[in-house]
Amino acid sequence: MNPSTANIEEAILSAILAGRIPPGTRLGEQKLADLFGVSRTRVREAMMRLETRGIVQVSARRGWFVVEPSADEAREAFQTRRVIETGLLQTVREVPPPVLASLKEHVAIERQAIETGDVSSRACLLGDFHIHLADALGNRMLTEIIRDLTARTTLISMLYQPTEKAAESSHDHEDIVAAMEAGDLAAAARLMEEHIGKVEAGLDLSAKPDPLASLRELLTPSTFNDVAPSMPHAHGVAVPHAPHHPSKTED
Amino acid sequence: MNPSTANIEEAILSAILAGRIPPGTRLGEQKLADLFGVSRTRVREAMMRLETRGIVQVSARRGWFVVEPSADEAREAFQTRRVIETGLLQTVREVPPPVLASLKEHVAIERQAIETGDVSSRACLLGDFHIHLADALGNRMLTEIIRDLTARTTLISMLYQPTEKAAESSHDHEDIVAAMEAGDLAAAARLMEEHIGKVEAGLDLSAKPDPLASLRELLTPSTFNDVAPSMPHAHGVAVPHAPHHPSKTED
DNA sequence: CTTGACAGCCTTGTATACAAGGCTGCGAGC
DNA sequence: GCTCGCAGCCTTGTATACAAGGCTGTCAAG
Structure with a gap:
């Protein structure tokens, strides 16, 4: 079809x-x-x-x-997520038990994937936690917004993440859920802010915005001034990655 | 061109x-x-x-x-705005003086438009306050999100607003800015939540979701069950407004 | 007079043809 | 040997043609 x-x-x-x-x-x-x-x-x-x-x-x-988000865009995305996700937790008055149960279950699945070493689904699951949260506590609009934002930060992580701290993230999620269970939404919000901050801090935002950064240090800026202006890109370098992988997608 | x-x-x-x-x-x-x-x-x-x-x-x-947002969607939109806008105010640590100045100026323009009775630009300005705030305190992503959300709530107001309380809204904006100036962001967030709540409460969400609502009360549901299922609309009635205004847009 | 069906028109949905511009690789000139 | 220019190919950008389906207004039957 x-x-x-x-x-x-x-x-x-x-x-x-x-x-x-x-x-x-x-x-x-x-x-x-x-x-x-x-x-x-x-x-x-x-x-x-x-x-x-x-x-x-x-x-x-x-x-x-x-998209290959620039360092600035990365910071914006994380700031935006902090604002919205802490805002959500602080707006909520109480968490219904079924929601708590499903969040706990999600965290359990996360831990399992991490222990199993299932790298491919891991990143997906860690992002899903936040989407799940928005869906359970918020509404459809909020969920859509969070989903798109999470998508962007996932891409950012792919670009800039030097070390995977999946276990720590999952632990953070657990703490957040625990605070929610204790009825302390303010603490949950604070933990969420710290959590997102940690993820952001774990990135190396000076690393890969473009592959030329490392070269650029070796050369005088004037050398590039003769060449660079012809590049139409506004911020992110749109050079296709991995020309040596012509068939990375399934074909 | x-x-x-x-x-x-x-x-x-x-x-x-x-x-x-x-x-x-x-x-x-x-x-x-x-x-x-x-x-x-x-x-x-x-x-x-x-x-x-x-x-x-x-x-x-x-x-x-x-779009003609349904009552449910209207509630979602307002909830989402509450979450994000209070979240923004609570995340911010301090407000730079230039930002305060420009917000004050905006409120002044609002009041002027209200006093002048400039109805057409009034709704626009009241929405703009929130966009302006997101732009000044947040970032581009946040601004875009708020802008689209504000667009939706503006449409909602057009559909459901029985009474215009522009003066009150502008006064709320003034209070919010005052709290920001006092450095009490928590109070600003609380005022923002109340403000958005007031706007939402000022709507008559049982009124116009569809023009049939008033008719429906007069008739037995079974009468409609024979007719309604053929309507493909999921939620909002997409009947064109005002067929008697065939040329409302400039043509 | 009311109601039902049908034809024609008008709308969007989709594909395709062509135009415009970027990229690559080859060849000529230095 | 190296560099610059150009031609051809390949990509997206845009318009247009045609297909599919909904709506309206008319006409006939009851």
């Missing part, structure tokens, strides 16, 4: 979140159209929606790229 | 927010294409983006409609 625009959008997004499509990857319209068995029109629609959601970016006549 | 997709998107959005296009209005692709002097393709792109942002909705083969 023909995948709808929403299907394509969702498929690409989940592939990105699962780490199967790294940030910076070029997404050719025709390739995707062939892959999904539809015309470019529908692929374009899906890409345009994902662009509105901040997941991909188009570079005129060059193609669609999975 | 040819308006780009972004131009069209922005033009339609601001027309909606200014109240020139009421909720429920049908937006025909061809009409808009002629109006902007482009082909349907670009209009479609713009509409698709606006749909992603929750401003318009497409009903299959019937057309695009400015």
Whole structure:
């Protein structure tokens, strides 16, 4: 059957979140159209929606790229998540028992994935905790917002994370749920703020904004001034990663 | 010169927010294409983006409609705004003086518009206060989120607001800024929560979700059960408003 | 007079054709 | 040998053509 625009959008997004499509990857319209068995029109629609959601970016006549958030954008994304997620916890008066139960269950699944060493689903699960929280305590709008933000921070982690601290994150989640269970939402909010702060602090935001950063140090700025202005990119370097992996996606 | 997709998107959005296009209005692709002097393709792109942002909705083969949020969606939108805006105020440590100054100026403009009786720009300004706040205290992402949310609540107000309490809203804004100036961000957050709550409480959410509500009370539900199922609408009634105003937009 | 069905029109949905511009690789000139 | 320029290919950008389905207004039957 023909995948709808929403299907394509969702498929690409989940592939990105699962780490199967790294940030910076070029997404050719025709390739995707062939892959999904539809015309470019529908692929374009899906890409345009994902662009509105901040997941991909188009570079005129060059193609669609999975966003590579700059260090600034990374900070913005984390700040935004701090604001919204602590705001959510502080707005809530009490946590219904079923919600607590499902959150505990989620944390348990996290721990299991970490112990099992299931790296691929781990990042996904850690992000899912926050989405789950928004869904349980908030509403659909909030969930959508958090989902898109989490998607961005996941991409950021892929770009900048030098060390994976999955175990610590999961422990943080456990503490947050415990505070919620104790009825201390203010403490939960504080823990959430610390947690997101820790994740942000664990990144090396000076590392990979572009692969040229390390080169740039070796050269005089003037050398680049003759060359760089022709690059149309506003902030993120849209150079396709891994040209040596021409068939990383399933084909 | 040819308006780009972004131009069209922005033009339609601001027309909606200014109240020139009421909720429920049908937006025909061809009409808009002629109006902007482009082909349907670009209009479609713009509409698709606006749909992603929750401003318009497409009903299959019937057309695009400015959303008419249901009472549930209205509550969600206000809850979401409470969460985010109080979260923002509570996350902030201190307010830079220039920010305070510009907020005060904004409130002054609000009061002026209210005193002058400038109804058309009034709603716009009242919403702008919150956008301005997000922009000054937060970041671009937060501002975009707040802007889209404010757009939705503005539409909601158009649908459900029985009485305009612009003066009271502006007074609330003033109080919030005063609390910020006093350095009491917690109080500012509390005032913001009350303010948004008041705006929500000022609506009559049982009133206009659909024009049939008043009729429905007079008739037995079974009468409608034979007729209603053929309606494809999920929640909001997408009947075009005001068929007696065929040329409300400038044409 | 009321009601039901149907035809025509008008709308969006989708694909495709063509235009415009960037990238790559080759070749000529220095 | 190296560099610069250019041609061809490949990509997205845009318009247009056609398909599919909903809506309206008319006409006929009861």
